[in-house]
Amino acid sequence: MNRIKRYNGLRKALSARFWALALLVLLIQGCIWVEGTADLRAFVADRSSRPVGEIPPLPEFKPYEAFVYEGSSLRNPFRVMMPEVAELPEEVSEVYPDPDRLSEYLEQYAVDNLSMVGTITSPLEAELMYALVRDPMGEVHRVQMGDYLGLDNGQVIALDERRIELSEIVSNGRGGWMKRPRSIVLPESN
Numbered sequence: 282m283n284r285i286k287r288y289n290g291l292r293k294a295l296s297a298r299f300w301a302l303a304l305l306v307l308l309i310q311g312c313i314w315v316e317g318t319a320d321l322r323a324f325v326a327d328r329s330s331r332p333v334g335e336i337p338p339l340p341e342f343k344p345y346e347a348f349v350y351e352g353s354s355l356r357n358p359f360r361v362m363m364p365e366v367a368e369l370p371e372e373v374s375e376v377y378p379d380p381d382r383l384s385e386y387l388e389q390y391a392v393d394n395l396s397m398v399g400t401i402t403s404p405l406e407a408e409l410m411y412a413l414v415r416d417p418m419g420e421v422h423r424v425q426m427g428d429y430l431g432l433d434n435g436q437v438i439a440l441d442e443r444r445i446e447l448s449e450i451v452s453n454g455r456g457g458w459m460k461r462p463r464s465i466v467l468p469e470s471n
Contacts, residue, residue, distance in 0.1 A: 376458045378434045378450045385428035390416055392447065395430060395466045400442050412440045416464070435463055443467050 339371035341470050342450040357360075387395065394417045401423070403409040411423045413432065424430065426446065431449060 316325065376450060376460055378458065382429075385429045386420060387414065387416060387424070387428075388432065389433075390431070392433075392435060392449075392463055393430035395465060397445055397465045399467065400440070410440060412437075412445050412465075414445070431463070433461070433463075 307370050335412050378409070396415050397412055398415050398421060399413045401413065402412050403411070408424070411425050413421050414424050415421050424437060425435055426440065429435060430437070431447065434451040435447035435449040437445055438448045443466065445465040447465070449457050449461045451461050453459040
C-alpha cells in the first residue's frame with residue numbers, strides 16, 4: 282500500500298515536470314533568431330518604390346502694401362471731447378441688507394424657482410394666514426408675513442389667497458442698495 286502511494290506521487294511529480302518542460306520548449310521556440318531577412322528587405326523595397334501622394338503647392342502670397350497714416354492732423358481719439366461733469370455725491374440711502382440677520386431656509390433658492398401652491402389660515406386666529414411655497418426639491422413650506430425668501434433678501438410684506446408680495450433689497454449699480462417689489466402668484470388651475 283505504501284509503495285502504491287509512493288508510485289502515484291512519483292508519477293504526478295514526473296507528469297508536472299513533463300508539462301513544465303514542454304511549456305518551456307514552446308516558449309523558447311518563439312525566441313529563435315532568424316538569419317534570413319531577404320523577404321523583409323523585398324517588402325520594404327516594394328513599398329518604397331510605390332508612388333506617394335502629391336504635395337499641394339504653396340499658396341501665393343500677396344506683396345506687402347505699405348500704409349501711410351494721414352490722421353495725425355485729426356483729433357486724438359483718446360482725448361475727451363467734452364469736459365467731464367463732476368458727479369453729484371450720492372444720497373446716503375437707509376436701505377441696506379442686514380448682515381447680522383440669520384438666513385432662512387427659503388433664502389437659498391431664487392424667487393423664480395419657488396412656486397406658491399396654496400394658503401391656509403389658523404383655526405384660532407382667522408386673520409392669520411400662511412402661504413404654502415414649494416421649493417425646487419418639491420418640499421412645501423409655510424410662509425407668513427415678515428418671513429424672508431429668495432436670494433435678494435426678499436421679505437414678505439403682503440399675502441392673500443392668490444399671491445405673495447415681496448420687498449427685495451438689491452444693488453442699485455452705484456455702490457448702494459434699493460428696494461424692489463416682487464411677487465409670487467398662485468398658478469391658475471384648469
